[in-house]
Amino acid sequence: MSAPHGKAASPFKQPKAVWAVAFACVISFMGIGLVDPILPALAESLHASPSQVSLLFSSYLIVTAVAMLIVGWVSSHLGAKRTLVLGLAIIVVFAALAGTTDSISGIVGFRAGWGLGNALFIATSLAVIVASASGGFGGAIILYETALGLGIAVGPLLGGELGAISWRGPFFGVAVLMAIALAATLAFVPDLPKPKRPTSPLAPLKALRHRGLLTMGIMALLYNWGFFTMLGYAPYPMELSAHQLGLVFTGWGLLVAAFSVFFAPRLQARYGTAPVLYANLLCLGIVMAVIAVGVDTPVVVIVAVIVSGAFIGINNTLTTQAVMLVSPVERPVASSAYGFLRFIGGGLAPFVAGKLADATDLSVPFYLGAATFVLAIPILASGHRLLRQAEQHTGEGEPVTLTLTPVGAPAATDRPPLIVAVGAHDKAAAIVDAAAQLALDTGSPLEIVHVQQTAVVEEQAVDTETTDQARAAVTAHLDRLTTRGIPATGQILTSVGDHAAAGRALAQHAADIHAGTVAVGRSPRGPLAQFADGSFTTALTHAAACSVVLIDPDSTPRPLTAATLAKLRSSAT
Known part of the structure; x- marks a missing residue:
């Protein structure tokens, strides 16, 4: 928190180990929006329906969710660096395989393997960056946030550019970039000590017995249901090319990154965690309802998706803080339990949305997504007392x-x-x-x-x-x-x-x-x-x-x- 007077240290003056993992973080975070620009192209090239293509999200996220239950156990036995390297290697292999297949079922299967690598990576990347940083953790956190923002914003742009050449481009692009990150991690990241006490693989499930953590996890499940319904199905009514879709989701990603890093902490400081989340979830529900009503008007869908980035950025940051505030268990265990529930919501949403869209029309999945955002409000309210007790207040109510x-x-x-x-x-x-x-x-x-x-x-x-x-x-x-x-x-x-x-x-x-x-x-x-x-x-x-x-x-x-x-x-x- 404090240090000597003189020239302030730059957050970007970090060891090579930090830069290696930060680069890998950029590529990993690209995966959030990388495939959005190529969804229509995949459906057309592989003669698949939107509901079949949506399984790319479902397989990836459901495997990530289940893997979150064991990543703490794996990391406590292998160590942070080996877990990170294993995750990167799995992503390289399965991203490349996804680019070589000629069937939608093959891509869905390889995306599942990609999800396993993603779980291993995200569970250890922030900890490795903080442990490898020089001159305090503050600069490393800023660098991590920068990598996150770049990945979220650049992912759709790169996906659009490569997808305009071929739908295989984004998959091969990730494989090559992650291979570079893997080599840099092996070369520059030192071995980090293992935890003194191994984590039980059952610890995350046992942690969900705590009411506060379970409440926040269910709220996150509902939020991610709406979020990934939008990511999985919004590209279709926009009626844009891969390049144009990349630009739209780049605008969305820029708002996600900016509001997550710069605005969420200030809103929390002014109004409190729970009130901001109530208002934010309501706004997301309204935006989703606008998409449902205007599903036949591409401009309405485009504007609503971009605007949603602001609310998603706020929600991502404050939901995690709320989980950490009310959780009586260790941070890694709480993160794994919370990650399991939120990724389950994200994985089931595209699958259900596809079934609804096939049986009715494209607006129905968005109406359901709007309902899940709104339903998350009373779920969060049921744990309001726990969250309020976890937060102390100054005389001014901050x-x-x-x-x-x-x-x-x-x-x-x-x-x-x-x-x-x-x-x-x-x-x-x-x-x-x-x-x-x-x-x-x-x-x-x-x-x-x-x-x-x-x-x-x-x-x-x-x-x-x-x-x-x-x-x-x-x-x-x-x-x-x-x-x-x-x-x-x-x-x-x-x-x-x-x-x-x-x-x-x-x-x-x-x-x-x-x-x-x-x-x-x-x-x-x-x-x-x-x-x-x-x-x-x-x-x-x-x-x-x-x-x-x-x-x-x-x-x-x-x-x-x-x-x-x-x-x-x-x-x-």
């Missing part, structure tokens, strides 16, 4: 995600403490030492708050450090101060969401314990990263009811003026 774990003995004083907030970086000790001196000068007890953040990107979440690592960091600070005769206590603040959410969480904690001052270091993340996921210090300063002091451990400290010292002392009484 939601923050706050969990505090004490480390060491509590402070034996009634005086308001001075809080110093640090993260996992190489300047943390210097910042704590400078804050300790400030606490001595003002006669305040010192509380060290180590911020342990869960990064949420699109539909994935990963802890940036383990609880044991965070506890060890706090203990090291306390032991070092004890040898100098400086009493202090420690806390681990676990935050789900962006950096700004963590800043608001700390402000809430400071208000709860009536802290007189909060000390933080300077951010190393630069303006791009701070714009994308918010500024910790800015959010803290705006939300805090006490003084906020910025510490620069690399500069020579200047003596506090008498007026400043008096002000800080008065806030500590």
Whole structure:
């Protein structure tokens, strides 16, 4: 969260390992919209009906869903890198095979194998990037988000360009690009340690016994039902060429990426997770109903699909955060259980939509998709209390995600403490030492708050450090101060969401314990990263009811003026 003063580190200055996995992420995320531009061409070239072609989505997503139940077990035994490599290799093989077949059933079958590789890849890619990053995880998260945005936006464009040459082009294109990513991963990504405790293959299913996780999972199933109905069937009434369809879904992908990264966190901060999701699902239902009503007017369908990208981007990010907030189980287990349900919804939707379209007309699947979006609202509402309890609120009603774990003995004083907030970086000790001196000068007890953040990107979440690592960091600070005769206590603040959410969480904690001052270091993340996921210090300063002091451990400290010292002392009484 904090770092030395000076030139901010660029999020793009990362080791080759991070770049290798980021490149693979771009290609993987392309798969979301890659085949959309070629759906009509596939139906025509292979003499297949739209319902038969829709099985490309069903086989891919259903296999992905089932595989999500075991990827944690596989990763805990093979290690993150081997799991990642295995997933990439499977994608290369089955994407190439899909391009060589001459039947729609062959493509459907090979897409199923592709889904297995996709599950192995998405379950480990974010964790590998964070573990391989240099200079903190913030830059790696921005790079991952950039890869996601590029993949979602460029996938339909590449699919349209290659599909205009041949429907086989997108499949061969993915195989070649993923082969390059596989070679780079083998060459540059180091072996990563396996978890100390293997994950049980039954853990995700057992986790669904928790009401909060099950509720959010069912809501995600309904949402993905509507989402993949649109992806699977919207290209047909548009009556466009592969190249034109690629441009339409590129516009859609740009909105998905932009609203996921930039707008979802700000809407959440302003209104809260549940209210934004209620409104967003309703808007998606309306957009889907517009497609159903205007299914015979291509312009209406085109505009509605592009507009839906904004709501899909918001929903993808906030749904994952909601899952992580209410889940009482480990992040990987929660992600696997949640992924199983949401991919099941996405896989069944195109199949059912095809049957409905064949039996009635093309508008009926879209009406059903609109209904699933709206039905997700009361499902989410049934877990509203759990989600609200998981979110703490400031006096202004802003939601923050706050969990505090004490480390060491509590402070034996009634005086308001001075809080110093640090993260996992190489300047943390210097910042704590400078804050300790400030606490001595003002006669305040010192509380060290180590911020342990869960990064949420699109539909994935990963802890940036383990609880044991965070506890060890706090203990090291306390032991070092004890040898100098400086009493202090420690806390681990676990935050789900962006950096700004963590800043608001700390402000809430400071208000709860009536802290007189909060000390933080300077951010190393630069303006791009701070714009994308918010500024910790800015959010803290705006939300805090006490003084906020910025510490620069690399500069020579200047003596506090008498007026400043008096002000800080008065806030500590």
